[in-house]
Amino acid sequence: xxxxxxxxxxxxxxxxxxxxxxxxxxxxxxxxxxxxxxxxxxxxxxxxxxxxxxxxxxxxxxxxxxxxxxxxxxxxxxxxxxxxxxxxxxxxxxxxxxxxxxxxxxxxxxxxxxxxxxxxxxxxxxxxxxxxxxxxxxxxxxxxxxxxxxxxxxxxxxxxxxxxxxxxxxxxxxxxxxxxxxxxxxxxxxxxxxxxxxxxxxxxxxxxxxxxxxxxxxxxxxxxxxxxxxxxxxxxxxxxxxxxxxxxxxxxxxxxxxxxxxxxx
Amino acid sequence: xxxxxxxxxxxxxxxxxxxxxxxxxxxxxxxxxxxxxxxxxxxxxxxxxxxxxxxxxxxxxxxxxxxxxxxxxxxxxxxxxxxxxxxxxxxxxxxxxxxxxxxxxxxxxxxxxxxxxxxxxxxxxxxxxxxxxxxxxxxxxxxxxxxxxxxxxxxxxxxxxxxxxxxxxxxxxxxxxxxxxxxxxxxxxxxxxxxxxxxxxxxxxxxxxxxxxxxxxxxxxxxxxxxxxxxxxxxxxxxxxxxxxxxxxxxxxxxxxxxxxxxxxxxxxxxxxxxxxxxxxxxxxxxxxxxxxxxxxxxxxxxxxxx
Amino acid sequence: xxxxxxxxxxxxxxxxxxxxxxxxxxxxxxxxxxxxxxxxxxxxxxxxxxxxxxxxxxxxxxxxxxxxxxxxxxxxxxxxxxxxxxxxxxxxxxxxxxxxxxxxxxxxxxxxxxxxxxxxxxxxxxxxxxxxxxxxxxxxxxxxxxxxxxxxxxxxxxxxxxxxxxxxxxxxxxxxxxxxxxxxxxxxxxxxxxxxxxxxxxxxxxxxxxxxxxxxxxxxxxxxxxxxxxxxxxxxxxxxxxxxxxxxxxxxxxxxxxxxxxxxxxxxxxxxxxxxxxxxxxxxxxxxxxxxxxxxxxxxxxxxxxxxxxxxxxxxxxxxxxxxxxxxxxxxxxxxxxxxxxxxxxxxxxxxxxxxxxxxxxxxxxxxxxxxx
Numbered sequence: 001x002x003x004x005x006x007x008x009x010x011x012x013x014x015x016x017x018x019x020x021x022x023x024x025x026x027x028x029x030x031x032x033x034x035x036x037x038x039x040x041x042x043x044x045x046x047x048x049x050x051x052x053x054x055x056x057x058x059x060x061x062x063x064x065x066x067x068x069x070x071x072x073x074x075x076x077x078x079x080x081x082x083x084x085x086x087x088x089x090x091x092x093x094x095x096x097x098x099x100x101x102x103x104x105x106x107x108x109x110x111x112x113x114x115x116x117x118x119x120x121x122x123x124x125x126x127x128x129x130x131x132x133x134x135x136x137x138x139x140x141x142x143x144x145x146x147x148x149x150x151x152x153x154x155x156x157x158x159x160x161x162x163x164x165x166x167x168x169x170x171x172x173x174x175x176x177x178x179x180x181x182x183x184x185x186x187x188x189x190x191x192x193x194x195x196x197x198x199x200x201x202x203x204x205x206x207x208x209x210x211x212x213x214x215x216x217x218x219x220x221x222x223x224x225x226x227x228x229x230x231x232x233x234x235x236x237x238x239x240x241x242x243x244x245x246x247x248x249x250x251x252x253x254x255x256x257x258x259x260x261x262x263x264x265x
Numbered sequence: 266x267x268x269x270x271x272x273x274x275x276x277x278x279x280x281x282x283x284x285x286x287x288x289x290x291x292x293x294x295x296x297x298x299x300x301x302x303x304x305x306x307x308x309x310x311x312x313x314x315x316x317x318x319x320x321x322x323x324x325x326x327x328x329x330x331x332x333x334x335x336x337x338x339x340x341x342x343x344x345x346x347x348x349x350x351x352x353x354x355x356x357x358x359x360x361x362x363x364x365x366x367x368x369x370x371x372x373x374x375x376x377x378x379x380x381x382x383x384x385x386x387x388x389x390x391x392x393x394x395x396x397x398x399x400x401x402x403x404x405x406x407x408x409x410x411x412x413x414x415x416x417x418x419x420x421x422x423x424x425x426x427x428x429x430x431x432x433x434x435x436x437x438x439x440x441x442x443x444x445x446x447x448x449x450x451x452x453x454x455x456x457x458x459x460x461x462x463x464x465x466x467x468x469x470x471x472x473x474x475x476x477x478x479x480x481x482x483x484x485x486x487x488x489x490x491x492x493x494x495x496x497x498x499x500x501x502x503x504x505x506x507x508x509x510x511x512x513x514x515x516x517x518x519x520x521x522x523x524x525x526x527x528x529x530x531x532x533x534x535x536x537x538x539x540x541x542x543x544x545x546x547x548x549x550x551x552x553x554x555x556x557x558x559x560x561x562x563x564x565x566x567x568x569x570x571x572x
Numbered sequence: 573x574x575x576x577x578x579x580x581x582x583x584x585x586x587x588x589x590x591x592x593x594x595x596x597x598x599x600x601x602x603x604x605x606x607x608x609x610x611x612x613x614x615x616x617x618x619x620x621x622x623x624x625x626x627x628x629x630x631x632x633x634x635x636x637x638x639x640x641x642x643x644x645x646x647x648x649x650x651x652x653x654x655x656x657x658x659x660x661x662x663x664x665x666x667x668x669x670x671x672x673x674x675x676x677x678x679x680x681x682x683x684x685x686x687x688x689x690x691x692x693x694x695x696x697x698x699x700x701x702x703x704x705x706x707x708x709x710x711x712x713x714x715x716x717x718x719x720x721x722x723x724x725x726x727x728x729x730x731x732x733x734x735x736x737x738x739x740x741x742x743x744x745x746x747x748x749x750x751x752x753x754x755x756x757x758x759x760x761x762x763x764x765x766x767x768x769x770x771x772x773x774x775x776x777x778x779x780x781x782x783x784x785x786x787x788x789x790x791x792x793x794x795x796x797x798x799x800x801x802x803x804x805x806x807x808x809x810x811x812x813x814x815x816x817x818x819x820x821x822x823x824x825x826x827x828x829x830x831x832x833x834x835x836x837x838x839x840x841x842x843x844x845x846x847x848x849x850x851x852x853x854x855x856x857x858x859x860x861x862x863x864x865x866x867x868x869x870x871x872x873x874x875x876x877x878x879x880x881x882x883x884x885x886x887x888x889x890x891x892x893x894x895x896x897x898x899x900x901x902x903x904x905x906x907x908x909x910x911x912x913x914x915x916x917x918x919x920x921x922x923x924x925x926x927x928x929x930x931x932x933x934x935x936x937x938x939x940x941x942x943x944x945x
Contacts, residue, residue: 006477007378010371010374010375010378011375013371013372013375014371014372014375017368017372017391017448018390020445021390021391021394021445021448022394023405023409024402024405024406024408024409024445025394025397025401025402025405027405027408027409028401028404028405028408031408041413080293080294080297081294083289083290083291083293083294084290084291084293084294084295086290087286087287087289087290087291087294088291090286090287090290091283091286091287091290091291094287099291099295102295102298102299102303103294103298105298105302105303106298106302108502108550108554109302109306109547109550110502110503110505110506110523110546110547110550111503111506111508112506112507112508112523112526112527112543112546113306113309113506113526113543113546113547113550114302116309116526116527116530116539116540116543117302117305117306117308117309117543118301118302118305119530120305120308120309120312120530120536120540121301121304121305121308121309122305124308141301142301144297144301145297145298145301145302148294148297148298149298152294162688163683163685165681165682165683165685166685166687166688168650168652168672168679168681168685169679169681169685169686169687170687170698171651171652171671171672171673172650172651172652172672172673172677172678172679172747173673173678173698173699173702173746173750174673174674174699174702174703174750175673175698175702176673176702179702183698183701183702184687187689187690188687188688188689190689202396205398206396206397206398206399208398208399208400208509209508209509213527213530222398223398223399223400223401226398226400226401226404227400230400230404230407230513238404239408242401242404242405245397245398245401246397246401249393249396249397250393252396253389253393253396256389257385257386257389260385261385279654
């Protein structure tokens with residue numbers, strides 16, 4: 001009897017929490033279709049804010065910047081991070097404490113400290129040498145810095161999960177070093193590489209603080225544009241961009257679910 | 266086959282090859298983090314000990330002025346503003362972490378009671394909102410809590426807020442935003458702790474103790490401690506340094522340390538003061554990590570705490 | 573046995589053994605090791621000067637307890653470890669410094685090490701592909717090895733759908749399809765249950781005999797070593813204790829370590845000797861052509877037990893203190909004074925003495941072996 005009450009309470013709490021988690025997102029999506037120019041009252045369905053988006057050059061360029069930033073930084077981090085992940089695995093019997101500290105540093109550092117460190121540094125270097133003008137390049141550098149540890153750790157844990165004699169079997173079966181990488185290592189860790197890339201991509205798109213402090217005047221990304229628009233005063237247009245980004249996340253979630261379900265069967 | 270005798274170099278050649286391999290794989294990433302994070306971080310710390318120039322730029326001579334300013338000593342004598350900000354940051358961190366724990370426990374437990382094939386989907390449902398950009402999530406709350414919205418009207422009728430004020434900007438809105446933001450970070454480690462739970466022990470406890478509350482306290486809670494600690498690290502450290510949520514939901518009276526620091530690099534800039542604030546944040550971070558690590562080691566499962 | 577294999581594969585072209593591909597087998601290769609040393613870290617000595625010649629076409633076993641250096645020796649043969657000192661040659665080619673992918677040597681690993689990202693077929697073809705063989709040739713050779721090892725429809729399965737025994741056979745086929753000069757087997761049967769293990773022992777032996785290939789087999793199980801091998805090398809502490817055919821190693825162990833490792837317990841220090849007359853704590857015994865060693869070995873199965881007290885040469889009075897009846901035979905623990913002696917009697921319808929019975933132990937002089945400590 002008491003058990004059933006407890007169970008009902010749990011189920012109720014679960015749905016309450018889900019409502020809490022999705023209500024703000026749902027409101028954004030709902031008001032993106034609002035016919036009225038209001039954040040408080042919903043007057044009818046309309047696509048006017050979406051039409052306005054397409055005509056807004058700033059938004060289009062912010063979208064392009066976001067994509068360039070996310071794809072480029074994820075690709076660079078994938079290469080460097082995989083190397084470090086493999087190095088950590090191959091040399092795991094050595095004392096690599098300093099490396100572990102270095103790897104965890106970008107993860108544990110508060111975003112704001114991370115962001116202003118980069119900003120102060122790039123501004124200083126630019127003053128001194130004219131290099132690293134704040135813009136997409138500095139943003140890519142900063143993003144790669146916080147993506148490397150995640151890629152490294154994912155790749156490392158994939159390697160740790162493998163039977164170590166597989167490496168020896170590959171050598172034993174006449175695979176020269178380069179062939180070993182192409183025909184054994186890369187195919188074996190392919191799932192880890194894919195998820196590392198998507199995580200990097202998500203982290204990049206999700207980031208605001210670090211981007212904000214390393215961006216230049218022409219390199220605003222979508223979150224930075226939205227931030228600026230919110231600060232200037234809420235416009236329903238933001239609901240439309242935000243709704244599109246939420247939609248992208250929903251699709252990504254659905255795909256990741258499909259992917260993981262298929263891998264299990 | 267002619268026996269050619271000793272090959273003393275074989276060992277050392279192998280060592281050289283290993284070190285070369287280590288460098289080739291690890292050096293690019295390590296160098297990247299060193300140049301683009303450790304070096305800038307070190308420079309920022311240096312800035313904290315410099316003097317504020319006319320345009321907020323750091324300059325010589327070295328001084329502890331910025332730390333005095335951070336503690337509230339200005340040209341006009343001592344003012345408590347910065348101290349309030351600091352205390353507010355600590356308070357918000359404490360309250361939001363506590364609330365996150367209270368919400369996350371039943372949620373994580375509920376997921377473990379479901380059928381195995383549903384669990385990844387339920388977990389995903391909890392995590393997906395955090396995949397959207399933080400600014401958008403916070404913007405969603407601005408929409409919900411603005412004056413004239415149903416939630417604000419409800420609060421008004423109960424007399425919780427003054428008419429037409431809305432629930433934001435306020436400290437309450439910041440707490441809400443923090444809880445919303447960090448809930449998944451607590452659910453995930455707690456879930457994996459619950460999943461590993463020794464069910465026999467729980468059943469034995471249900472036999473021994475009449476009330477489920479006591480069963481929970483004596484059999485379940487101790488076993489989920491490593492997960493709880495991991496969650497607390499994941500929530501409290503970034504919460505303490507939070508910038509976006511107080512900036513959007515807090516207004517002038519809801520400012521936290523992150524905003525104080527960030528403001529010194531924007532309009533009314535004072536780089537050394539901002540850098541001093543950043544050092545404070547770093548110290549808090551490392552103390553937090555250290556304490557959790559020590560506690561985690563004492564409780565067993567220390568490696569999980571460090572994720 | 574070894575001789576017949578070699579003559580089949582090398583000398584009589586009409587009766588060549590089948591190779592894994594159906595082609596005539598290449599001439600099998602011998603292995604020569606000289607002065608191999610290997611240390612790990614500062615203190616762990618894995619190999620301490622190993623000189624060993626393995627004949628072409630031989631089923632050769634490295635036997636010893638864990639940590640004796642047998643696996644290190646195998647890994648040096650494979651090229652997975654480099655010796656600190658010493659030379660290694662296969663056939664007449666010095667391969668001391670050749671990396672594993674440049675040696676015509678393949679290994680069947682203890683954990684099988686099948687690539688999880690590849691199908692069984694791709695696993696089998698991996699070595700051929702790395703050697704640069706064309707796809708058509710690869711397919712043909714995989715098909716022939718699959719037939720030879722009788723893999724049936726396993727080839728089309730995924731690796732994670734295979735049982736332990738099936739994985740073992742795939743691992744063997746993956747190594748054999750490359751037609752190496754030497755095949756190395758690192759405790760390949762140790763992960764299998766007893767029944768399957770015995771079955772695969774026989775199968776492995778048949779395959780080796782049909783191919784005439786040189787097999788180097790590592791095990792810690794002396795029974796397995798005796799069943800399979802043409803010759804056995806017993807290792808301890810990184811040093812070879814004895815090399816010889818199974819009967820020699822079992823019946824004439826070179827020292828106390830080998831004797832104990834082969835399962836012998838009846839070892840007695842010789843306290844005095846007069847020609848072939850040896851005095852031990854059992855009493856006086858006459859041996860035929862006793863060696864110089866200070867230990868006497870009496871194998872339990874060479875003993876005969878007569879009821880009651882019977883006098884005669886090499887007749888010892890004893891009391892039965894324990895009898896384990898095992899159907900085909902019975903194992904005895906006998907007390908002679910303060911000394912214990914183990915005996916095994918075949919169950920051939922004769923009297924099997926009971927617990928507490930007084931008996932006379934008889935041993936033929938030819939069965940007494942002396943060895944050094």
